[in-house]
Amino acid sequence: MSVAFPYTIGVKLQSDPDVIPAMRKFISEALQVSGFSAKFAFRTEIIVDAVCNNAIIYGNESNADSEVEVSCKVHEDRVEVVVKDRGGSVENIERLKEAVNCSKPEGPLADDSEPAGMGLEIVKLLSETIELDVDENNLTSIRVVRKREDTA
Amino acid sequence: METQIQLTCEDVPGKADARIVRFIGDLDATNVDFTTEKIFGYFDEGLVKIIADFKQLRYVNSTGLGVLLHFNKSAKEKAGCFKIVNLNENVYEIIEIIGATSLLDIYDELDEAVAALV
Amino acid sequence: MNNNALVMEISSDEVSSEVAVLKITGFLDFSGIAMLSGFFGKITAENKNYLIVDLAGVEMICSAALGEFMGYRKKLADKGGNLVFAGLAGAIRSKLTLLGANKIFSFYHDVRGAINAYKWDYKKQSKSITVSFPPFLKLVPPVRQLVSRLARQNGYSTKDAFRIETIVDEVCNNAVEHGLGDPGSEIVLRLSIDKEKVELNVTNQSDPEKISTLRELIKPAVQSDHVGDDDKRGRGLALIRMLSNNMDVKITERGTSVHVVKLREEQQ
Numbered sequence: 158m159s160v161a162f163p164y165t166i167g168v169k170l171q172s173d174p175d176v177i178p179a180m181r182k183f184i185s186e187a188l189q190v191s192g193f194s195a196k197f198a199f200r201t202e203i204i205v206d207a208v209c210n211n212a213i214i215y216g217n218e219s220n221a222d223s224e225v226e227v228s229c230k231v232h233e234d235r236v237e238v239v240v241k242d243r244g245g246s247v248e249n250i251e252r253l254k255e256a257v258n259c260s261k262p263e264g265p266l267a268d269d270s271e272p273a274g275m276g277l278e279i280v281k282l283l284s285e286t287i288e289l290d291v292d293e294n295n296l297t298s299i300r301v302v303r304k305r306e307d308t309a
Numbered sequence: 310m311e312t313q314i315q316l317t318c319e320d321v322p323g324k325a326d327a328r329i330v331r332f333i334g335d336l337d338a339t340n341v342d343f344t345t346e347k348i349f350g351y352f353d354e355g356l357v358k359i360i361a362d363f364k365q366l367r368y369v370n371s372t373g374l375g376v377l378l379h380f381n382k383s384a385k386e387k388a389g390c391f392k393i394v395n396l397n398e399n400v401y402e403i404i405e406i407i408g409a410t411s412l413l414d415i416y417d418e419l420d421e422a423v424a425a426l427v
Numbered sequence: 428m429n430n431n432a433l434v435m436e437i438s439s440d441e442v443s444s445e446v447a448v449l450k451i452t453g454f455l456d457f458s459g460i461a462m463l464s465g466f467f468g469k470i471t472a473e474n475k476n477y478l479i480v481d482l483a484g485v486e487m488i489c490s491a492a493l494g495e496f497m498g499y500r501k502k503l504a505d506k507g508g509n510l511v512f513a514g515l516a517g518a519i520r521s522k523l524t525l526l527g528a529n530k531i532f533s534f535y536h537d538v539r540g541a542i543n544a545y546k547w548d549y550k551k552q553s554k555s556i557t558v559s560f561p562p563f564l565k566l567v568p569p570v571r572q573l574v575s576r577l578a579r580q581n582g583y584s585t586k587d588a589f590r591i592e593t594i595v596d597e598v599c600n601n602a603v604e605h606g607l608g609d610p611g612s613e614i615v616l617r618l619s620i621d622k623e624k625v626e627l628n629v630t631n632q633s634d635p636e637k638i639s640t641l642r643e644l645i646k647p648a649v650q651s652d653h654v655g656d657d658d659k660r661g662r663g664l665a666l667i668r669m670l671s672n673n674m675d676v677k678i679t680e681r682g683t684s685v686h687v688v689k690l691r692e693e694q695q
Contacts, residue, residue, distance in 0.1 A: 160565055161610040164563070165559075165561070169557040176577065176580075178337060178580075180556070180573065182572070182576065186568070190568065191565070196398075196399060196402075199368070199399040202368065203371075203403060207370065218539065221554070276371045279370075279403070342534070342536060346524050353525055
């Protein structure tokens, strides 16, 4: 039996960065068995990695007792990734708003020093849209949409 | 904890200050410290010319790319080099998207990188 | 005050009564040893056996200070505790590694990472992850590989991880085959893993009209260690039962729930 679109896979994980590699590979493999190309899956894996690292390290301040919720809605022609965290400090939320709302980078992201904050910039370059929602309790949700560009 | 990356090392005949380091697995935020420790360990031993063989490197993220740029810069500061060979297509494209292809010393084949060692 | 002046402070209230965090900034050279010993004395007096030394703000450490840390680590280890380093980066990390400190001390990226490791190693706290997915057979291999990777990553042997993967495969295949086939329904797998065991809980919605059939189906596997050659059904559950240390199946009108406990067999 094949998969039927759209479908959703959800993952709730504790804020431990060590869990991310296994989780992002799970999403990448789920996309490949659903007929998406290895390239599409790889790029989505980069997105999931960057957004989850951000959620765990800044949003939940690496507190293992706080959870991050990842939902991946898989359509025939696109994938929507939503990552929710507890928001973290006011400074973090402001930094996140700035990172999400600024326009897509046009020039190279890298210089020859160690780059900081490159994660969300890559997400922008690899996705169609990125949106941030912060509720009254500072619970933060990032939604990223990536369209299918090729067939497997 | 099992790390997602393994680094194996081998000599370059006739080049006492060079090593080929094979990256196997994924280079990401969970193992950049381990990787940095290894590479800087080589630098500290005077092995400042590193050829990083990425044939079995499946994945690299922005944090991983950050340390690669850092290795490149640090090696040059020590009059050495950090050359990358055998990049897979996916990893190459991410480096390209970030705009780092011109900042890193990338070769198609191991032989080319060895021949380019000064 | 000069920018490189040595500052030390202890914080301990946020973690546990057994853990102290000693934050050090500045130059830790020979002249700072007495201050360091004083803080170790305070920590001993407070009966804290697990010390996280936050070195993120340290610009230099002399080898005598490292010796002091080694001595105190030994004292804590004798009492069943430990001394670990957090926030090590750049030149300081390279220097400590060069001196062989990484073979004696555990290094963590930040204090939070060290606290998480303390909870895992000393408090035997479990880590958990919950995965939900629709009942598509094709999604089972990615799910079982996720669990296998998490087991290996948390120190389980390849053999243990393989057995756990087999259990997940069998439970999830059953959930897909015998659960509600509606693509809108979901299978929920909750994994809880600690140093000694893995616990799995897999639930799925079932067709209320098939409850009695399902109960009949699982009987041979739940009641006996052996499934006869002619029993085409229930072999998956029998396998889970043989590979695990405890298995419990509940079938209700709301759905089926399988709970499996698998103890860690091999230490790496």
